[in-house]
Amino acid sequence: MSPNRPVTEITLAPIDRGFSAWATVVASSALGCLVWGFPNSSGALLAEYMKDPLYSSQKNAASTLPLIGTLSTGILYCSGIIIYPPIYYYPRLRKIYLWSGVFICFPSLLGASYTTNVKLLIVLQGVVYSIGASLVYYPILSYLSEWFVQRRGLASGIVVAADNIGGVLFPIIIPTLVKHFGIMITTRIYAVMLAVCLLPAVPFMKARLPESRVGSPTRHPATRSWVHDRRFWFFVTINTIQGFAHFVPLTWLPTFATSLGLTTSQASLTLTLANATSIIAGFVVGWLSDRCNIWALASTLLLLSSLATLMLWGVASFSFAGVLAYGAVYGVTAGSWSSLWSGFVRPLALGDPSVATTIINLMMFSRGVGSIASTPISTALQHSKLVVALGSGVTKTGFAVDGGRYTAVIIYTGACFACAASVTVLGWIFDKRRGIGGAEEACDVFRDRITEKA
Numbered sequence: 001m002s003p004n005r006p007v008t009e010i011t012l013a014p015i016d017r018g019f020s021a022w023a024t025v026v027a028s029s030a031l032g033c034l035v036w037g038f039p040n041s042s043g044a045l046l047a048e049y050m051k052d053p054l055y056s057s058q059k060n061a062a063s064t065l066p067l068i069g070t071l072s073t074g075i076l077y078c079s080g081i082i083i084y085p086p087i088y089y090y091p092r093l094r095k096i097y098l099w100s101g102v103f104i105c106f107p108s109l110l111g112a113s114y115t116t117n118v119k120l121l122i123v124l125q126g127v128v129y130s131i132g133a134s135l136v137y138y139p140i141l142s143y144l145s146e147w148f149v150q151r152r153g154l155a156s157g158i159v160v161a162a163d164n165i166g167g168v169l170f171p172i173i174i175p176t177l178v179k180h181f182g183i184m185i186t187t188r189i190y191a192v193m194l195a196v197c198l199l200p201a202v203p204f205m206k207a208r209l210p211e212s213r214v215g216s217p218t219r220h221p222a223t224r225s226w227v228h229d230r231r232f233w234f235f236v237t238i239n240t241i242q243g244f245a246h247f248v249p250l251t252w253l254p255t256f257a258t259s260l261g262l263t264t265s266q267a268s269l270t271l272t273l274a275n276a277t278s279i280i281a282g283f284v285v286g287w288l289s290d291r292c293n294i295w296a297l298a299s300t301l302l303l304l305s306s307l308a309t310l311m312l313w314g315v316a317s318f319s320f321a322g323v324l325a326y327g328a329v330y331g332v333t334a335g336s337w338s339s340l341w342s343g344f345v346r347p348l349a350l351g352d353p354s355v356a357t358t359i360i361n362l363m364m365f366s367r368g369v370g371s372i373a374s375t376p377i378s379t380a381l382q383h384s385k386l387v388v389a390l391g392s393g394v395t396k397t398g399f400a401v402d403g404g405r406y407t408a409v410i411i412y413t414g415a416c417f418a419c420a421a422s423v424t425v426l427g428w429i430f431d432k433r434r435g436i437g438g439a440e441e442a443c444d445v446f447r448d449r450i451t452e453k454a
Helices: 019-040 042-051 067-078 080-089 093-112 118-147 152-181 183-204 230-259 264-289 294-316 320-333 337-349 353-381 385-391 398-404 407-434 439-453
Strands: none
Touching: 019 042, 019 067, 019 093, 019 118, 019 152, 019 183, 042 067, 042 152, 042 183, 042 230, 042 264, 067 080, 067 118, 067 230, 067 353, 080 093, 080 118, 080 353, 093 118, 093 183, 118 152, 118 353, 152 183, 152 264, 152 337, 230 264, 230 294, 230 320, 230 337, 230 353, 230 398, 230 407, 264 294, 264 320, 264 337, 294 320, 294 337, 294 398, 294 407, 337 353, 353 407, 398 407
């Protein structure tokens, strides 16, 4: 073949199949599970820090320690709008990002395992670690889009499920390790395990397309007509409001459970159950989003999340069984929310993968804003007068736990979900007035574009 001959499809590895494609999925799953495992276990870690006098006795520890988890998840969600654009124009950066992320994650956690200073802990675990984790995670999305087209939903679903598996396993493992070794050595063990598992996975992340030909500084930017679409702004608004509530139960459920007098293992089990049910529900909701009206599906999930929070957490969670019930239902309703993103994106991107990735990054950013803001809000609400007014009394309800400490937090969370549901219904009404079709119409347009390209 002539060196000047353009690269054709024949010279490339097959799409949607083959060893390299599925090796990328397996490696991506390992990377995602480990980098998300620590942030997804933040509730269990918070319960351990709050019990340890080395940390909890420091000034303002009760309000600053919860920032570790929310900063970590928030930065992971928000950083895509910064990390992805350079990858789009210079695909070779993906491997550099991956290796850099691994070598940032390991020393940040290792350093955190040697400090008892809460502020330094927030910097190392909440900020530095999440920057490294972001550099690992976002190249995964780019690699998957090259290897999978027709089976992209399946490949993405596997990777997302692996992300949540970390949130299932580590809340079980961490309390056991803390019981035997303490929180500092447990963090050290996780840091070493992270490095040992990530280092062999990175070499399997390979590009399908020649990276020198995929991108350049003059690469034509994707169309931005979707920015002027009212549906996009409705989706972002709904997603942001949902983010202000989403992370509150994940942060405080283990601490709430310990306030009931439950053991550390029982408290962590509530978080494990929420993450476990979200894995199964995520596949189901993702499947439904391809077949059902996205507005109806989103408003249903938000309304159920609100009712579950107010009734199961607020009323029924005065026992271990009640907390477990809420964790399970919350994982199904709120935990599956991100599986709706493909349904939000489809009518806006219309088959353009670069637009789809851009919108997904903006969705992650808006959720990250809610993640970062929700912890200071929920921490302040625990000291509000509403707690004393509604939470005190002899009635056995979740509102009355720990003298009503969580009353305002529960009401705030349920209200946010209800507000997001109301905005969704409003967007649905506007959508109907415009006569815009649902998922079926978008899928038809998508298939037409794929046929034209073929």
